[in-house]
Amino acid sequence: MKYTAKKIVLMLVTMILVSFLTYTAFELVSGDPAQAMLGTEATPARLAALREELGLNRPFLIRYFSWLGGLFTGNLGVSFSYKLPVWQLIAPKIEVTLWLCLISFILITVISLPLGIWSYRRSGKIWDFMHTAFNQLCMAIPPFFIGILLSWGFGIVLRVFTPGNLPDLHAHFFDAIRYLFFAAVCLAIPRSAMTVRMMRSTVIGEMEQAYVRTAISRGNDRRAVLTRHVLKNSLVPVVTFLGQTMAELIGGSIVVEQVFGIPGLGRFLVASISNRDYPVVQAIVVILAFWVVLTGTAADLVNQRIDPRLRLEGKR
Amino acid sequence: MLEIKDLHVKFHNRDREAVSGVSLTIEDGEILGLVGESGSGKTVTAMSIAGLLPRKQCRTSGEVLFEGYNLLTADRKILRSLQGKKIGVVFQEPMSAMDPLMRVGEQVGECLRIHTDLTKEERRERVLKSLEEVDLPDPESVYTKYPHELSGGMLQRAMIAAAIVIRPSLLLLDEPTTALDVTIQAQILELLKRLNKDLGISMLFISHNLNVVRKICRRVAVMQRGELVETGSTEQVFFHPEHPYTKHLIESIPTRDKRKENA
Ligand SMILES: Nc1ncnc2c1ncn2[C@@H]1O[C@H](COP(=O)(O)OP(=O)(O)OP(=O)(O)O)[C@@H](O)[C@H]1O
Ligand SMILES: [Mg+2]
Numbered sequence: 001m002k003y004t005a006k007k008i009v010l011m012l013v014t015m016i017l018v019s020f021l022t023y024t025a026f027e028l029v030s031g032d033p034a035q036a037m038l039g040t041e042a043t044p045a046r047l048a049a050l051r052e053e054l055g056l057n058r059p060f061l062i063r064y065f066s067w068l069g070g071l072f073t074g075n076l077g078v079s080f081s082y083k084l085p086v087w088q089l090i091a092p093k094i095e096v097t098l099w100l101c102l103i104s105f106i107l108i109t110v111i112s113l114p115l116g117i118w119s120y121r122r123s124g125k126i127w128d129f130m131h132t133a134f135n136q137l138c139m140a141i142p143p144f145f146i147g148i149l150l151s152w153g154f155g156i157v158l159r160v161f162t163p164g165n166l167p168d169l170h171a172h173f174f175d176a177i178r179y180l181f182f183a184a185v186c187l188a189i190p191r192s193a194m195t196v197r198m199m200r201s202t203v204i205g206e207m208e209q210a211y212v213r214t215a216i217s218r219g220n221d222r223r224a225v226l227t228r229h230v231l232k233n234s235l236v237p238v239v240t241f242l243g244q245t246m247a248e249l250i251g252g253s254i255v256v257e258q259v260f261g262i263p264g265l266g267r268f269l270v271a272s273i274s275n276r277d278y279p280v281v282q283a284i285v286v287i288l289a290f291w292v293v294l295t296g297t298a299a300d301l302v303n304q305r306i307d308p309r310l311r312l313e314g315k316r
Numbered sequence: 317m318l319e320i321k322d323l324h325v326k327f328h329n330r331d332r333e334a335v336s337g338v339s340l341t342i343e344d345g346e347i348l349g350l351v352g353e354s355g356s357g358k359t360v361t362a363m364s365i366a367g368l369l370p371r372k373q374c375r376t377s378g379e380v381l382f383e384g385y386n387l388l389t390a391d392r393k394i395l396r397s398l399q400g401k402k403i404g405v406v407f408q409e410p411m412s413a414m415d416p417l418m419r420v421g422e423q424v425g426e427c428l429r430i431h432t433d434l435t436k437e438e439r440r441e442r443v444l445k446s447l448e449e450v451d452l453p454d455p456e457s458v459y460t461k462y463p464h465e466l467s468g469g470m471l472q473r474a475m476i477a478a479a480i481v482i483r484p485s486l487l488l489l490d491e492p493t494t495a496l497d498v499t500i501q502a503q504i505l506e507l508l509k510r511l512n513k514d515l516g517i518s519m520l521f522i523s524h525n526l527n528v529v530r531k532i533c534r535r536v537a538v539m540q541r542g543e544l545v546e547t548g549s550t551e552q553v554f555f556h557p558e559h560p561y562t563k564h565l566i567e568s569i570p571t572r573d574k575r576k577e578n579a
Contacts, residue, residue: 210412217366218400218478219430221392229415307417308462 003304003311011297018289019071022282023064030278032056036080054078071286077279081272086283090268094287095169097257097264099177101249104184104191108245112192113238116199117231123204131200138193143186143252147259150182164261183260187252191245198241202234209233236303236310243299247292317518318342318365318486323378323388325360325369334360334374336542342486347512347519349533349550351526351565357542358522362488364388365520366405367395382486400427404479404517408491410471414463420471421447421459424478431482446481447474450507469500473507480511487511487519493528505532526565530554538562 034050035042051057054077055066070076076086119131155163161182167175206212207230215225254266265284272280304310318341325335335357342348350358363369365380367387380387383402385394404427407413414423425443428434434442440459447455450473463471472492479487489508493501509532511517523529529536529550536553538546538561545559557563 210407210409211415213368214405214407214413214475215415215426216399217368217403217405218426219396219398220426221396224430229418232417233415309416309464 004301007297007300007304011293014293015290016068018293019068019286020064022286022289023067026278026282026285027060030282033077033080033278036276036278037078037083071283076283079272079277079280081275081277081280086279089280090265090283090287092169093263093265093268096166096180096262097250097253097266099169100180100184100187100253100256100262100264101246103177103180104187104249104253105242105246107184107188108192108195109242111188112195112199115192116196116238117203117226119196119200120203135193135197139190141190142255143190144255144259146189147183147186147256150186151260154182166260166262179260180262183253183256183262186256186259187249191249191252195238195241195245199234199238202237203230206230206233232306235306239299239302239306243295243302246295246298250288250291317344317382318520319379319381320361320365321379321381323361323364323376323380325357325364325374325376327374329373333542335364337378338539338542338544339378340537340544340547342518342520343535345512345516345518346535347508347521347533349529349536350520350522350539351524351529351536352539353524353565355541356539358524358539359490361539362405362490362520362522365486366403366488367399368405397431400484401431401482402484403486403488404482404484405488406472406475406479406490406492409495410468410475411463411495413475414471416463418462419459420461420463420466420474423463424459424474424481426478427482442481443477446477449480449511450474450477451503452477469496469504472496472500472504476504476507476511480515480517483515483517485518487517488522489519490522491524492521494523494525501528502531508532526554538565 030036032047032051033054034047034056038046038050055063058066067076074085074087074091076090078084079086079089082089119127122131151163154160161175161179166179169176203226211229211233212225215229220228250266253264254270256262257264257267258270265287269281269284272284300310320338320340323335323338324333326333338357338361340348340350340361350361352358360369364376365382365387367390369376376388378388383398385398387395387398390398414420421440421443424446425439428439428442432439444455444459447458452458452470452473458466458470458474466474472495476492492508493504496504505528508519508521512519512532521529521533526536533550535548536550537544538553538559540559540561546553546557546562553562554566557566
């Protein structure tokens, strides 16, 4: 368990570093929040009062740590544009985006792992060609295009959901999930194609390893060689890839949220950037960075469970 | 026990045959040495016995007769029923020949899992016994270790244990000691000799080092560029080599003094 603790400590340190950099960067670009909130007409006295109220007169490091603490207590300051607490604004959006990414991730996993193995088993000139062609096609179609097709087909023609009107996640959970499902499919298609391709090449590579010959020499049939030896050995790069996928899904969700009219984090981020709503942008940027660090660590921890050699990296 | 008749193996991506016209017999209970320089076709010969040649990538002719089957053309099912059960293989690099993600005990017991109906508990007993037979200290702990946690010598012992756990009648040893240092090499040779005597397992011992072969084989075959150039008793081949290539091989053996100089 020592290695797990080590990874987690490393993750926390990275998070603090990332948050510090983000905070500093925003401190530099965002100028005076009091000015931004009150506008250029404000009297110096009111500005000073607001600065005092927002705690802007405190030293930089103190402000940073109180903001960092706020990340965990949900006190992230007040939005310039909405005059509402940032956390109150973004919390429901985080929820929506998380569901979107989660569904998408599950789709990617359940589609691409069996398909990756299947595509490995089908080798030969024609299969290789078909596989590559289909794969390229899936990777080349931009998610927004699939999104437009799906929301037209299922939303407008078949009326499975009403585009632009995401049902409330708490009141109508299954309706909301059904709505998000179609958006998740758009996100999942190109990524699944990539995962299948990498899975296939990993398995092919593992098949060349010497331990495969040993396994055959003991009388294992093709299937046993694959299931008992090769698949597990192929898993580490695949898990790493899936970890990156989980991180990148958030980025991809920005576009898909636009197409499907989903009030998620990505869409809100874009809007806040154009409004120069720095407290909101800052909070979202930090949360996204945390997400990347978190998924990377999760993938590492899973891989350490799979491969005992990764557990002693530090010892060597 | 095993008879190879005029074996030819040609890989599609090579111009020259990897093995061309090798005929050999392995007698019951003997350790036959197979020597030759790198690329002479020793491994390919062993792989054609073990049914490990990639059939799609090469063309074979001749016969490898074992228990009434021609292993070159035998049905895959029949081949699998012999692999591991009747014919065990020990490879040169124990570290890469082991599955890095499977516990050593499970790998050693793999032949039992495939070829017998023993329960997990019974298999474990047999594996521990086998680990003991190859002189591994503390079999219980070796059982639960992963390959990277053992030294090269211990791993090679574990590989041998895996091959003999089910008592095959033929053991193919492809340079089993090359990756090991001299003391461990000597211990493994002793171990093989003992297994040969106690369990009556016939062996094909491949090496590029005649000196090593001389320690455990009564009979030796010499290969060069895919062909068998000389077969005979070890003493005869060693002291009265007929073929110039064999002479060359013997001359190139580092003598004790030379080895000391190098060290
Ligand atoms: N899978 C393969 N595809 C193509 N050529 C091969 C393959 N395996 C072996 N060969 C060729 O067959 C020839 C004999 O190789 P082999 O491995 O039997 O030599 P060896 O005597 O075992 O040598 P070493 O002492 O280096 O292990 C070599 O020329 C090698 O390049
Ligand atoms: Mg070889």
